[in-house]
Amino acid sequence: MTDLPTSAPTVLVTGGAGFIGSHTCVELLEHGYEVVVVDDHRNSSPEALRRVEKIAGRALAASYRIDVRDRGALEEVFTGHRFDAVIHFAALKSVRESMEIPFEYYDVNVGALLALLGAMRDHQVAKLVFSSSCSVYGETQADAPLDESQPPRPTNPYARTKWMCEQILTDLTGAWPELACYALRYFNPAGAHPSGLLGEDPNGVPSNVMPYAMQVAVGRREKLAVFGGDYATPDGTAIRDYIHVVDVADGHRVALTRLGVAGTDCGEPAPAEPAEPVGPGMHVLNLGTGVGTSVLELVHGIEQASGRPVRHEIVERRAGDVTRLVASPAAAERAWGWRTRRDVADMCQDAWRFQEAHPDGYGHG
Ligand code: NAD
Ligand code: WQD
Numbered sequence: 624m625t626d627l628p629t630s631a632p633t634v635l636v637t638g639g640a641g642f643i644g645s646h647t648c649v650e651l652l653e654h655g656y657e658v659v660v661v662d663d664h665r666n667s668s669p670e671a672l673r674r675v676e677k678i679a680g681r682a683l684a685a686s687y688r689i690d691v692r693d694r695g696a697l698e699e700v701f702t703g704h705r706f707d708a709v710i711h712f713a714a715l716k717s718v719r720e721s722m723e724i725p726f727e728y729y730d731v732n733v734g735a736l737l738a739l740l741g742a743m744r745d746h747q748v749a750k751l752v753f754s755s756s757c758s759v760y761g762e763t764q765a766d767a768p769l770d771e772s773q774p775p776r777p778t779n780p781y782a783r784t785k786w787m788c789e790q791i792l793t794d795l796t797g798a799w800p801e802l803a804c805y806a807l808r809y810f811n812p813a814g815a816h817p818s819g820l821l822g823e824d825p826n827g828v829p830s831n832v833m834p835y836a837m838q839v840a841v842g843r844r845e846k847l848a849v850f851g852g853d854y855a856t857p858d859g860t861a862i863r864d865y866i867h868v869v870d871v872a873d874g875h876r877v878a879l880t881r882l883g884v885a886g887t888d889c890g891e892p893a894p895a896e897p898a899e900p901v902g903p904g905m906h907v908l909n910l911g912t913g914v915g916t917s918v919l920e921l922v923h924g925i926e927q928a929s930g931r932p933v934r935h936e937i938v939e940r941r942a943g944d945v946t947r948l949v950a951s952p953a954a955a956e957r958a959w960g961w962r963t964r965r966d967v968a969d970m971c972q973d974a975w976r977f978q979e980a981h982p983d984g985y986g987h988g
């Protein structure tokens with residue numbers, strides 16, 4: 624493990640052991656940041672953090688097993704470190720579950736953000752990257768790629784928590800002149816780290832299509848139910864914008880840079896236009912590819928990558944699903960000169976590498 628000069632920026636990552644958080648921690652460590660993680664591991668394994676350090680070849684500055692809503696514990700974390708910025712991933716994320724236990728979703732998703740903002744205000748940490756979601760767009764008539772000007776119409780408690788959090792942040796930036804916040808609306812993150820050491824390891828039955836189909840390919844589940852074969856799409860199945868989790872992680876690094884919290888470039892080519900830091904206020908951007916993929920195309924991609932059949936059966940549509948959700952990535956491209964670099968074939972190959980090596984996830988890998 625290598626040591627860094629003490630001047631390296633320090634970033635607090637909540638939910639840093641989770642799917643997107645762990646990949647982002649790798650990205651930050653590889654770009655010279657000091658990284659502190661808080662996670663209560665309700666949906667992740669501490670093993671993910673050991674692997675983060677192994678891939679990056681550097682240690683986290685610290686990790687704390689706490690609930691972000693625990694203001695006393697959070698205060699100790701903020702007292703022990705001087706943070707330059709915070710990335711807030713910690714949340715509950717299942718649409719279906721949010722309809723069954725909405726109280727828990729409001730409590731965790733809104734409560735954790737408020738606790739975090741309280742600590743940030745008390746310790747004058749004024750830079751935040753917040754995990755938002757394409758689900759805030761909700762029911763949309765648009766066939767064209769969705770841009771950030773579409774009015775949010777969230778249709779379930781999970782999506783409403785994300786939209787509420789965005790509104791809270793907007794209100795706070797109005798009253799806290801130094802606060803600078805990016806809300807990144809991810810579309811459908813998928814894939815895994817190309818090392819095969821880090822990936823998606825959901826608790827219980829996966830509700831997202833990629834981890835479910837991967838578990839079918841590896842023989843852990845019998846077959847994939849394809850929800851709906853009668854959509855107005857070329858093959859009748861619904862279309863989504865899958866984005867590689869390493870591109871999502873990279874987007875967070877770029878967001879930090881634009882907030883004025885830059886790491887080291889690790890020899891990467893300089894961007895065509897030099898980075899202009901954004902000012903205080905609320906900045907909302909989609910993280911997506913702009914490319915739509917149907918469920919059957921994804922199944923085919925997994926079969927190609929794994930060399931195994933993915934048994935599947937077309938069943939009724941899932942309540943609440945829409946035909947097509949594809950991002951316009953134009954605003955991130957304009958603001959950052961940034962585009963995703965990986966496609967669905969990369970996502971399938973990388974996710975398969977992790978799945979094949981860890982058929983039962985981190986627990987038995
Ligand atoms: P994840 O469940 O893998 O990671 C979330 C992490 O937060 C987990 O490690 C969990 O243990 C932790 N956590 C949850 N509540 C906590 C609490 N109160 N205190 C401390 N730790 C807590 O989920 P993910 O896929 O990595 O998602 C990360 C963020 O991105 C979430 O905010 C999610 O809503 C958002 N998001 C995810 C997707 C997706 O499809 N994965 C899409 C859009 C937005
Ligand atoms: C993708 C497609 C399903 C499972 C959700 C959230 C969104 C974001 C990403 C958090 C759909 C189909 C799925 C299965 C299937 N998360 N499907 N069989 O619903 O697009 O988005 O996760 O913020 O906010 O809403 O993702 O992976 O569940 O579904 O056929 O077993 O796969 O119908 O067309 P979704 P998903």
